[in-house]
Amino acid sequence: MSIDKGSITGHFIAHWGVPTNIRPRQVNPFGDFAILEFAPKGDRTSWRYATNGMSSKTQLTDEGGSVRTELYTCSRQRLPWVDDLLVAMATYPFLNDTYLSEFDTIDAQQAIDQKASPYTGILLAPPGPSDPETLGLAGKPGEDVLIHQVVGLLPNELECASRGGARDLWKKLLGEGEPALDRVRSSH
Numbered sequence: 001m002s003i004d005k006g007s008i009t010g011h012f013i014a015h016w017g018v019p020t021n022i023r024p025r026q027v028n029p030f031g032d033f034a035i036l037e038f039a040p041k042g043d044r045t046s047w048r049y050a051t052n053g054m055s056s057k058t059q060l061t062d063e064g065g066s067v068r069t070e071l072y073t074c075s076r077q078r079l080p081w082v083d084d085l086l087v088a089m090a091t092y093p094f095l096n097d098t099y100l101s102e103f104d105t106i107d108a109q110q111a112i113d114q115k116a117s118p119y120t121g122i123l124l125a126p127p128g129p130s131d132p133e134t135l136g137l138a139g140k141p142g143e144d145v146l147i148h149q150v151v152g153l154l155p156n157e158l159e160c161a162s163r164g165g166a167r168d169l170w171k172k173l174l175g176e177g178e179p180a181l182d183r184v185r186s187s188h
Helices: 005-016 082-095 155-174
Strands: 021-027 031-038 047-052 069-075 105-107 121-125 145-153
Touching (some): 005 047, 047 082, 069 082
Antiparallel strands (some): 031 047, 047 069, 121 145
């Protein structure tokens, strides 16, 4: 089964408008891959960055099923390092023989920008609070692609989420507004 990259791009366009930039890359194991960048528009005051090409490969679940995913994240200002973060996240399941699903947490064991970010972990969350739930599912019938939001986690948030509290943490984070990668929120 082949996922049409054009339909993935169209899905993001339907939610955020025309991309400001499309940055194609060759990424193993996907081959053709791109980061789509969307500037703030209308009521949306933040930048959006989305993968396109990750869903070309199937991730095998522990239960013997399979999933296809794409990822997105947001920031208040344009962030040049976001592309590298999204590529690392996209390749993670294939390098570690696992799969990505909502409310997974990943310990980066360093700043997620590899320099100074206070976030040292990742939460894969559903769309929100500024994006509609419909953003979370793309593709044609029978070719579902799940869209996960990449949210930075502070060390104590990562610890809480890793102990099984990811859903509860996400509910708390929703109350603080959009989880932009370049906005430090109060510690939970």
